Amino acid sequence: MAPSLPLGTGGILTVTALSAVGATGYGTxxxxxxxxxxxxxxxxxxxxxxxxVIAVPGIVLTxxxxxxxxxxxxxxxxxxxxxxxxxxxxxxxxVDSFGTAVVLRAVQGIGFxxxxxxxxxxxxxxxxxxxxxRGLAVNTFVLTTASTVGPMAGGAVASLGDPRAAFWLYAxxxxxxxxxxxxxxxxxxxxxxxxxxxxxxxxxxxxxxxLRTVVGALTLTTVVIGLMTAATAAMLxxxxxxxxxxxxxxxxxxVGLGNVGSLAASAALALLAGRTADRHVARIGLGLCAVSLxxxxxxxxxxxxxxxxxxxxVGVGCAYNASxxxxxxxxxxxxxxxIGAWSASSRLGQSTGPAxxxxxxGVVxxxxxxxxxxxxxxxxxxxxxxxxxxx
Numbered sequence: 001m002a003p004s005l006p007l008g009t010g011g012i013l014t015v016t017a018l019s020a021v022g023a024t025g026y027g028t029x030x031x032x033x034x035x036x037x038x039x040x041x042x043x044x045x046x047x048x049x050x051x052x053v054i055a056v057p058g059i060v061l062t063x064x065x066x067x068x069x070x071x072x073x074x075x076x077x078x079x080x081x082x083x084x085x086x087x088x089x090x091x092x093x094x095v096d097s098f099g100t101a102v103v104l105r106a107v108q109g110i111g112f113x114x115x116x117x118x119x120x121x122x123x124x125x126x127x128x129x130x131x132x133x134r135g136l137a138v139n140t141f142v143l144t145t146a147s148t149v150g151p152m153a154g155g156a157v158a159s160l161g162d163p164r165a166a167f168w169l170y171a172x173x174x175x176x177x178x179x180x181x182x183x184x185x186x187x188x189x190x191x192x193x194x195x196x197x198x199x200x201x202x203x204x205x206x207x208x209x210x211l212r213t214v215v216g217a218l219t220l221t222t223v224v225i226g227l228m229t230a231a232t233a234a235m236l237x238x239x240x241x242x243x244x245x246x247x248x249x250x251x252x253x254x255v256g257l258g259n260v261g262s263l264a265a266s267a268a269l270a271l272l273a274g275r276t277a278d279r280h281v282a283r284i285g286l287g288l289c290a291v292s293l294x295x296x297x298x299x300x301x302x303x304x305x306x307x308x309x310x311x312x313x314v315g316v317g318c319a320y321n322a323s324x325x326x327x328x329x330x331x332x333x334x335x336x337x338x339i340g341a342w343s344a345s346s347r348l349g350q351s352t353g354p355a356x357x358x359x360x361x362g363v364v365x366x367x368x369x370x371x372x373x374x375x376x377x378x379x380x381x382x383x384x385x386x387x388x389x390x391x
Contacts (some may be wrong), residue, residue: 007126007135007183014179015119016139018078020146021173022115025054025085025108026350027147028169031155031252035163040098047098053105058113058347065114066121066340074336075184078118082173082180085111089170108170113343116143121339122184124328130274136325137270140317141263148259201334210330214338216387217323218345220282223380224319225349227289227373230357231312232258235373236296236305238358239366244302254306261313262320269321279388281322286381288315293374297367315377320346 007015029036029051037047069077088108092101123135150169158166205211232255240246240254265285269276292311299305327342328335360369 007123011183012123012135012138014176014183015122016142017176018082018115018180019119019139019143021082021176022085022112023143023146024150024169025089025112026051028150028154029166030151032158032163032166035158039163040101042098049102050105052351053102054109054112055347055351057106057109058116059344059351061110062113062117062343062347063337063340066117066336066338066343067334069118069121069336070334073185073187074118074122075180075186077114078184079177079180079186081111081114081118082176083111084108085115086170086173090167093164093167113347116346117336117340117343120324120328121336124339125335132329133276133325134270134273136328137266137273137321140321140324141266141270144259144262144266144317148256201332201337204332205330208330212387213326214330216384217326218342220286220319220380220384221323221342221345222349223376224285224289224316225346226353226356227293227377228258228312228316229350229353230360231293231296231370231373232309233354234357235361235366235369236309238361239296239370240302240305242366244305246302254302254309257306257309258313258316261310261315262317265314265317266321269318278322278326281318283381283384285315285317285319285322286377286384288312288318290374290377290381293370293377297370297374
């Protein structure tokens with residue numbers, strides 16, 4: 001890569017704002033799914049594609065986008081992804097065809113993948129030590145805030161008339177174009193003599209004795225994001241409906257408590273930057289995930305569920321921050337590709353979690369599904385602890 005510009009407060013705000021824009025891609029449409037199904041004249045099951053398809057390109061393309069940013073420069077790829085995300089997302093407001101809207105959302109997913117990959121890459125390579133840990137925690141805090149506010153804004157705009165008006169919110173991403181150019185620039189990246197960057201990346205990690213750490217961090221990310229999305233997108237809503245008979249509006253508030261917990265974890269880790277080891281934070285996170293899921297399974301009342309959901313968010317926030325920091329601190333040449341692999345692991349958990357959660361509910365019931373999730377988190381904690389002792 002070409003030498004990176006130093007990140008001051010303004011730079012951090014711009015970079016994390018890119019994450020915030022990207023984070024709105026997934027949940028902004030969620031409140032208006034039923035209305036969008038009516039507008040496009042499709043079933044509610046089919047309209048779920050509009051929300052889910054945006055995450056699919058990220059599973060495959062984040063590594064490629066990260067590698068492309070190594071070659072072309074972070075600013076060029078970030079700007080391209082920002083424009084792709086904003087233009088494709090906004091264009092959905094102008095089409096009547098459901099198939100065309102799904103295709104546009106898939107195209108938007110390419111920008112979505114890049115916007116969630118470039119910011120931690122830039123923070124990881126321009127900051128060091130406690131500043132890097134703090135910057136990544138702030139990035140996660142901003143991203144989670146946007147994930148919380150996005151559905152509120154989408155629901156509010158969709159309620160004004162045509163629900164497809166919610167797509168116009170994506171046009172706001174264009175406001176970040178000047179800041180992106182100013183902070184990240186449009187200079188070229190490093191041009192490798194051969195297309196063997198991925199092989200060198202693995203060799204560098206092996207040479208530094210960090211390959212196991214990185215693989216563990218990627219696995220941890222998939223597990224905790226999978227647990228979070230399985231619980232909040234499938235298991236919890238069904239349990240609140242069938243077991244506790246909670247009204248629809250209150251269900252949304254309870255599900256959102258997971259983000260409150262994640263925000264608290266990110267804020268705490270930003271304050272404690274430099275004083276917390278990744279392995280300890282990851283273990284605490286997995287432990288809280290296990291406790292919260294098992295507590296939900298045995299919850300005698302809704303208030304216990306609420307406490308458990310907050311604890312789940314704290315656990316996921318801890319593990320998520322620990323994993324991205326463990327990956328971003330690696331002193332490798334192909335950092336963009338490496339962060340891309342981490343982002344792909346997150347998208348994998350995001351895509352598979354809801355399906356697995358719904359499957360579990362169908363097989364064992366909503367409350368028992370939380371027991372299975374808690375047991376899975378406990379097994380992951382034991383495996384992480386055992387792996388740490390072997391090092």
